Amino acid sequence: MEVNPPLTIVGCGPGDPDYLTPAADKAVAEAEVLVGTQRLLDLFPRHPGEKIPVGVNIDDVLEAVADRVQRTIAILVTGDPGLASLARPVIRRFGRERCRIIPGISSLQVAFSRLGLDWLDARIIDAHGKDPDLGNDALNRPSKIAVLGGRPQSFEWLQRELGDRLDDFQVTICEDLTLAGERITPWQPGTVLDRELSSRVIFILVRK
Numbered sequence: 230m231e232v233n234p235p236l237t238i239v240g241c242g243p244g245d246p247d248y249l250t251p252a253a254d255k256a257v258a259e260a261e262v263l264v265g266t267q268r269l270l271d272l273f274p275r276h277p278g279e280k281i282p283v284g285v286n287i288d289d290v291l292e293a294v295a296d297r298v299q300r301t302i303a304i305l306v307t308g309d310p311g312l313a314s315l316a317r318p319v320i321r322r323f324g325r326e327r328c329r330i331i332p333g334i335s336s337l338q339v340a341f342s343r344l345g346l347d348w349l350d351a352r353i354i355d356a357h358g359k360d361p362d363l364g365n366d367a368l369n370r371p372s373k374i375a376v377l378g379g380r381p382q383s384f385e386w387l388q389r390e391l392g393d394r395l396d397d398f399q400v401t402i403c404e405d406l407t408l409a410g411e412r413i414t415p416w417q418p419g420t421v422l423d424r425e426l427s428s429r430v431i432f433i434l435v436r437k
């Protein structure tokens with residue numbers, strides 16, 4: 230019986246090539262096919278294999294992978310595969326034993342590094358694709374909260390969700406980390422931002 234090669238899910242870091250690990254580079258070099266967003270594919274301009282650009286539709290990504298399982302495929306994801314990435318649907322569809330995961334440097338690690346903070350006690354919330362459904366007091370206790378934004382509406386959601394409790398936190402908006410337009414902006418609850426946030430945004434809240 231013919232055995233298909235493993236599917237390799239490669240964490241590619243938050244954007245700047247300096248944050249790609251040698252292990253990620255090696256896994257990509259070994260692959261015949263790269264699957265990922267155009268921005269991630271662009272991190273490997275000299276890769277000679279087939280490059281399949283994908284959009285936000287996860288089913289399309291899974292089909293593109295399913296059509297090529299006999300080849301050596303690297304599925305490129307932003308940051309670390311363990312954090313709100315394609316790894317979960319890929320593993321659900323193809324099975325954990327078929328998948329090899331190469332960790333990457335997460336945008337979350339970079340955000341906390343920029344603020345000089347550890348994140349052992351952080352509550353991580355994924356508001357990237359849609360407003361998360363949290364329990365009433367889910368945000369009453371954590372001393373740090375990290376919100377993966379990703380949409381303009383996520384900032385509005387955060388303000389609605391926390392309401393007056395926002396005053397208990399120092400809020401920092403971290404955009405386009407490691408990229409040319411990186412911005413780290415302290416934000417005062419109640420003030421209006423006079424610009425649109427980047428789609429690559431993390432909100433870090435630290436209890437005062």
Ligand SMILES: C[S@@+](CC[C@H](N)C(=O)[O-])C[C@H]1O[C@@H](n2cnc3c(N)ncnc32)[C@H](O)[C@@H]1O
Pocket residue numbers: 243244306307308309310311312313314334335336337357376377378379380403404405406407408428429430431
């Ligand atoms: C689908 S999640 C993927 C997270 C990724 N697996 C990681 O470990 O960074 C996408 C979210 O990651 C965050 N993100 C990714 N790259 C970023 C960057 N360069 N700067 C700021 N936030 C980023 C944003 O919150 C975005 O909405």
